[in-house]
Amino acid sequence: MSTLQRIVAVAGFDVDLVLRPQVRRGAKPVADVATTITELLHTEGVRSAWREVLDFVDDVRGSSRLGKAWLVADPPPLCGDTRFDAALAGIVEFLCNEAGIAAPSWTTEATRYVEPWWFVAGLPGYEAMALRDSPVELKRHGVFVNEGAFDRV
Numbered sequence: 090m091s092t093l094q095r096i097v098a099v100a101g102f103d104v105d106l107v108l109r110p111q112v113r114r115g116a117k118p119v120a121d122v123a124t125t126i127t128e129l130l131h132t133e134g135v136r137s138a139w140r141e142v143l144d145f146v147d148d149v150r151g152s153s154r155l156g157k158a159w160l161v162a163d164p165p166p167l168c169g170d171t172r173f174d175a176a177l178a179g180i181v182e183f184l185c186n187e188a189g190i191a192a193p194s195w196t197t198e199a200t201r202y203v204e205p206w207w208f209v210a211g212l213p214g215y216e217a218m219a220l221r222d223s224p225v226e227l228k229r230h231g232v233f234v235n236e237g238a239f240d241r242v
Contacts, residue, residue, distance in 0.1 A: 090106075110155035112160060113149075116149070117148070119145065122145045122165065123165030127166070127168045127169055139209065142176060142177070146180060146184065163195075174200055175201055176232045178195070178196040178201035179229065181196050182196050203230065203232060206231045207232050222235045
């Protein structure tokens with residue numbers, strides 16, 4: 090480290106060492122994801138916003154245990170769509186339970202639930218299956234989606 094500091098000092102710079110948990114390359118904290126979702130809802134619609142949610146799930150799952158906790162720690166701003174506010178809270182609870190870590194307290198805020206319930210597929214024929222198969226963490230928030238939706242290749 091001292092050698093690096095000397096080399097960098099000769100170039101006119103300082104070295105700051107920052108430790109942060111390992112996260113999947115390109116992973117964004119949930120607060121940043123919520124901001125992106127808000128933008129996508131205005132520009133591209135619900136389908137693109139939901140893809141952002143699924144990318145977030147992949148990023149959390151691909152991160153270290155400490156990285157998972159870091160990615161979900163700070164409360165996200167509200168998206169302006171209660172369905173996505175509830176979905177993010179439910180998904181964070183689901184991922185935390187999956188990883189064996191405590192879910193952050195922001196997930197239980199009153200603004201993180203949706204009524205009427207949101208069936209993400211939007212197809213009446215799939216509602217019974219979604220009622221049966223949705224992870225309990227999402228059900229509590231009023232969001233219904235088949236758990237297999239989070240298993241991407």
